[in-house]
Amino acid sequence: MILIDGKKAAAELRAELKEEVTELKSKHNKVPGLTVILIGDLTPSQIYVRNKEKSANEVGLKSEVIKYPDSVEEKTVLEKIQELNSDETVSGILVQLPLPKHIDKQKVIETIDPSKDVDGFHPMNVGNLSSGYESSIPCTPLGCYLLIKKIEPNLSGKKAVIVGRSNLNGKPMTQLLLKENCTVTITHSKTKDLKAECLEADIIVAAVGIPELVRGDWVKKDAIVIDVGINKTDNGIVGDVHFDEVSKNAKALTPVPGGVGPMTIACLLKNTIDCFKRSQI
Numbered sequence: 001m002i003l004i005d006g007k008k009a010a011a012e013l014r015a016e017l018k019e020e021v022t023e024l025k026s027k028h029n030k031v032p033g034l035t036v037i038l039i040g041d042l043t044p045s046q047i048y049v050r051n052k053e054k055s056a057n058e059v060g061l062k063s064e065v066i067k068y069p070d071s072v073e074e075k076t077v078l079e080k081i082q083e084l085n086s087d088e089t090v091s092g093i094l095v096q097l098p099l100p101k102h103i104d105k106q107k108v109i110e111t112i113d114p115s116k117d118v119d120g121f122h123p124m125n126v127g128n129l130s131s132g133y134e135s136s137i138p139c140t141p142l143g144c145y146l147l148i149k150k151i152e153p154n155l156s157g158k159k160a161v162i163v164g165r166s167n168l169n170g171k172p173m174t175q176l177l178l179k180e181n182c183t184v185t186i187t188h189s190k191t192k193d194l195k196a197e198c199l200e201a202d203i204i205v206a207a208v209g210i211p212e213l214v215r216g217d218w219v220k221k222d223a224i225v226i227d228v229g230i231n232k233t234d235n236g237i238v239g240d241v242h243f244d245e246v247s248k249n250a251k252a253l254t255p256v257p258g259g260v261g262p263m264t265i266a267c268l269l270k271n272t273i274d275c276f277k278r279s280q281i
């Protein structure tokens with residue numbers, strides 16, 4: 001079984017991006033800039049943002065974090081986004097989720113200029129992705145896609161089963177694999193026989209949020225299994241896939257932690273650079 005090393009793949013991607021930033025700097029005499037807005041003092045969000053800033057600096061991006069207290073008015077945040085939209089030194093804008101209840105998440109997402117939407121959540125980018133046009137792609141599914149392509153460069157005709165249909169993970173993952181000519185089944189909490197669906201799959205992507213949902217006898221021999229889940233349990237962090245059982249059958253499997261997670265941040269940097277490149281055309 002191939003243990004898909006997300007840390008290594010992310011380090012390789014960051015090294016490529018660092019080179020790209022150096023080239024862009026010599027060509028345009030400026031570097032891509034990422035601005036993250038962090039609202040409130042949720043510890044996980046603070047850790048995510050710190051890691052994003054550290055990685056952005058590592059590849060040579062200009063990075064900035066704008067912090068607001070939990071009590072910030074929605075209007076203040078929307079005005080700041082508009083200011084960043086017209087700031088030429090800002091290539092990508094990310095508002096760290098979740099937001100306090102009094103701030104409308106959809107309004108925030110739709111205020112970000114789609115050409116600076118490094119999370120790929122703006123409806124314009126969602127539409128472009130599903131129409132097969134160039135767009136920012138949500139970072140986690142993009143990371144999963146790159147990991148799958150490392151194992152199997154030609155995905156044409158493969159049967160993929162996506163477990164979970166969130167806008168963040170399942171739906172964009174479906175679009176990415178459709179574009180590669182996979183036959184894609186998207187499953188969810190109302191799917192009648194999830195095990196039977198998974199048993200058909202050459203590729204399984206599990207993005208559910210239920211610890212170890214996907215069991216060893218759900219997985220066809222030689223399937224590629226990507227585990228997006230991050231679940232805190234009494235035994236530590238586990239994924240949505242039962243690692244020990246599935247590793248006996250699968251051709252390749254991502255561990256949790258150390259699989260999809262590290263690729264998510266690397267893909268945020270990639271999206272920032274791609275937004276910059278599109279803005280220079």
Ligand code: NAP
Pocket residue numbers: 140163164165166167168169170187188189190191194207208209210228229230231260261264
């Ligand atoms: P989400 O928005 O809660 O969506 C979960 C999806 O799973 C929903 O579509 C839901 O179906 C489906 N589901 C729930 N129970 C199911 C069941 N028994 N069988 C089949 N499908 C079921 O979750 P998310 O934001 O996509 O996140 C999923 C997991 O990924 C979480 O553990 C999260 O922490 C993790 N995550 C990891 C990263 C990373 O970088 N590695 C990034 C983001 C998220 P319905 O639509 O029918 O409700």
